[in-house]
Amino acid sequence: MTPAARISAAIEVLADIDARRRPAADALKDWGLAHRFAGSKDRAAIASLVYDALRRKASSAWIMGENTPRAVVLGMLRLQRGLDAGAIAALCSGERFAPEPLSGEERDRLATADLSGAPAHVAGDFPDWIEPSLQRLFGGDLVPEMQALATRAPLDLRVNTLKVSSREEAHDALPHLGAIETPLSPLGLRIAPSEDGRGPAVQSEPEFLKGWIEIQDEGSQLAALISQVKPGEQVVDLCAGGGGKTLALAAMMDNHGQIYATDNDARRLAPIHDRLSRAGVRNVQVRTPRAKADAVSDLDGRMDCVLVDAPCTGIGTWRRNPDAKWRLRPGSLETRRKEQATVLDRAARLVKPGGRIVYITCSILPEENDDALSAFLERHDGFRPEPHDALPGQAGLQSLTEKIRRTAYGLQLTPHRTGTDGFFVAILRREA
Numbered sequence: 291m292t293p294a295a296r297i298s299a300a301i302e303v304l305a306d307i308d309a310r311r312r313p314a315a316d317a318l319k320d321w322g323l324a325h326r327f328a329g330s331k332d333r334a335a336i337a338s339l340v341y342d343a344l345r346r347k348a349s350s351a352w353i354m355g356e357n358t359p360r361a362v363v364l365g366m367l368r369l370q371r372g373l374d375a376g377a378i379a380a381l382c383s384g385e386r387f388a389p390e391p392l393s394g395e396e397r398d399r400l401a402t403a404d405l406s407g408a409p410a411h412v413a414g415d416f417p418d419w420i421e422p423s424l425q426r427l428f429g430g431d432l433v434p435e436m437q438a439l440a441t442r443a444p445l446d447l448r449v450n451t452l453k454v455s456s457r458e459e460a461h462d463a464l465p466h467l468g469a470i471e472t473p474l475s476p477l478g479l480r481i482a483p484s485e486d487g488r489g490p491a492v493q494s495e496p497e498f499l500k501g502w503i504e505i506q507d508e509g510s511q512l513a514a515l516i517s518q519v520k521p522g523e524q525v526v527d528l529c530a531g532g533g534g535k536t537l538a539l540a541a542m543m544d545n546h547g548q549i550y551a552t553d554n555d556a557r558r559l560a561p562i563h564d565r566l567s568r569a570g571v572r573n574v575q576v577r578t579p580r581a582k583a584d585a586v587s588d589l590d591g592r593m594d595c596v597l598v599d600a601p602c603t604g605i606g607t608w609r610r611n612p613d614a615k616w617r618l619r620p621g622s623l624e625t626r627r628k629e630q631a632t633v634l635d636r637a638a639r640l641v642k643p644g645g646r647i648v649y650i651t652c653s654i655l656p657e658e659n660d661d662a663l664s665a666f667l668e669r670h671d672g673f674r675p676e677p678h679d680a681l682p683g684q685a686g687l688q689s690l691t692e693k694i695r696r697t698a699y700g701l702q703l704t705p706h707r708t709g710t711d712g713f714f715v716a717i718l719r720r721e722a
């Protein structure tokens with residue numbers, strides 16, 4: 291397919307996403323099935339155009355003066371891909387499979403594209419109804435913070451110290467990936483996003499299959515490190531899902547002590563078994579929930595650490611899932627908040643006197659972070675937030691100290707400040 295035909299296809303897919311209010315991945319898959327002539331490179335390039343358009347949907351529509359799939363793609367080519375009006379006009383030739391030629395107004399707008407005067411939710415590409423919440427966290431940094439969340443994310447890997455002695459060893463075994471060391475996590479390797487947004491097929495690398503590396507954002511690696519779990523501890527990973535954090539904790543504990551990994555959704559937990567065995571983890575007991583029974587009821591009051599990687603809106607991962615931002619609704623935030631209260635209350639019963647709850651979200655909304663914790667502290671006597679100034683240093687992450695944003699109770703990572711996904715981490719200590 292020609293570059294112009296790929297742009298036409300991206301406009302078509304965006305129209306489908308809008309019309310049927312469906313996830314981008316589903317619309318892209320259907321497009322591929324209906325256009326079998328398109329090869330894998332074409333499909334990847336179209337997906338990349340669609341995701342870039344979703345990242346910059348509001349600002350692209352703003353510069354073009356209308357919110358149609360065509361306007362969003364044209365605006366994105368200008369704002370995100372840096373093409374000038376002439377280059378975009380050359381792509382829109384109107385020839386077979388190419389988009390229709392630019393109108394006079396489109397050409398003018400592309401030539402003078404400018405976001406000055408745009409409201410924050412347009413310049414930062416996010417739904418306007420969350421602006422007051424984000425303003426509470428970011429204040430004057432709101433727009434640069436949200437613009438950073440609208441960029442493409444790199445692919446981060448975590449080196450598994452249960453299998454490899456050092457990050458260098460894994461790095462040297464994978465020279466063809468062109469990875470660099472992540473600046474903040476001592477275990478991370480980073481592969482920059484490519485020009486067309488395609489990543490390497492890391493999951494088919496022999497080193498991946500041998501368990502040397504896992505795909506994990508640096509922010510998620512840091513959140514696990516901040517928990518400071520140690521060999522010999524008794525730990526519940528209450529919202530273990532596919533096990534990203536579980537694997538990181540097991541490596542920190544060097545397979546000593548015990549992690550009980552559970553989740554209320556057995557389907558989400560299912561992939562953990564293969565991942566644990568590939569990673570050489572031997573100190574994790576998976577507790578799969580059966581019907582409505584509590585899978586960890588025998589552990590109440592006995593845990594040194596309960597990790598609550600809470601269900602959340604996932605706003606901190608919008609670089610990777612840009613279509614999620616336009617589907618977020620106030621109702622889903624309310625649902626997540628109730629779930630957060632439920633998991634925190636469950637964690638409180640598991641932790642022993644002197645033990646701790648590590649609360650993590652991949653959100654930047656205060657409602658899901660500090661507010662969830664202050665409501666918890668109102669409901670539960672005998673817990674206090676761990677002073678968070680010292681946490682990065684205690685976790686051996688001095689380089690994080692200057693960069694991280696501190697909130698009332700926790701630490702907030704963001705693409706703008708720490709170059710990671712948006713993660714929140716706080717520790718609540720149960721009094722001894």
Ligand SMILES: C[S@@+](CC[C@H](N)C(=O)[O-])C[C@H]1O[C@@H](n2cnc3c(N)ncnc32)[C@H](O)[C@@H]1O
Binds near residue numbers: 599600601632633
């Ligand atoms: C952010 S995801 C976990 C990601 C995972 N820890 C990782 O690092 O890959 C949140 C998880 O919480 C689970 N969850 C939601 N409500 C829960 C509850 N009441 N008890 C336990 N898990 C719950 C969801 O099924 C989901 O898998």
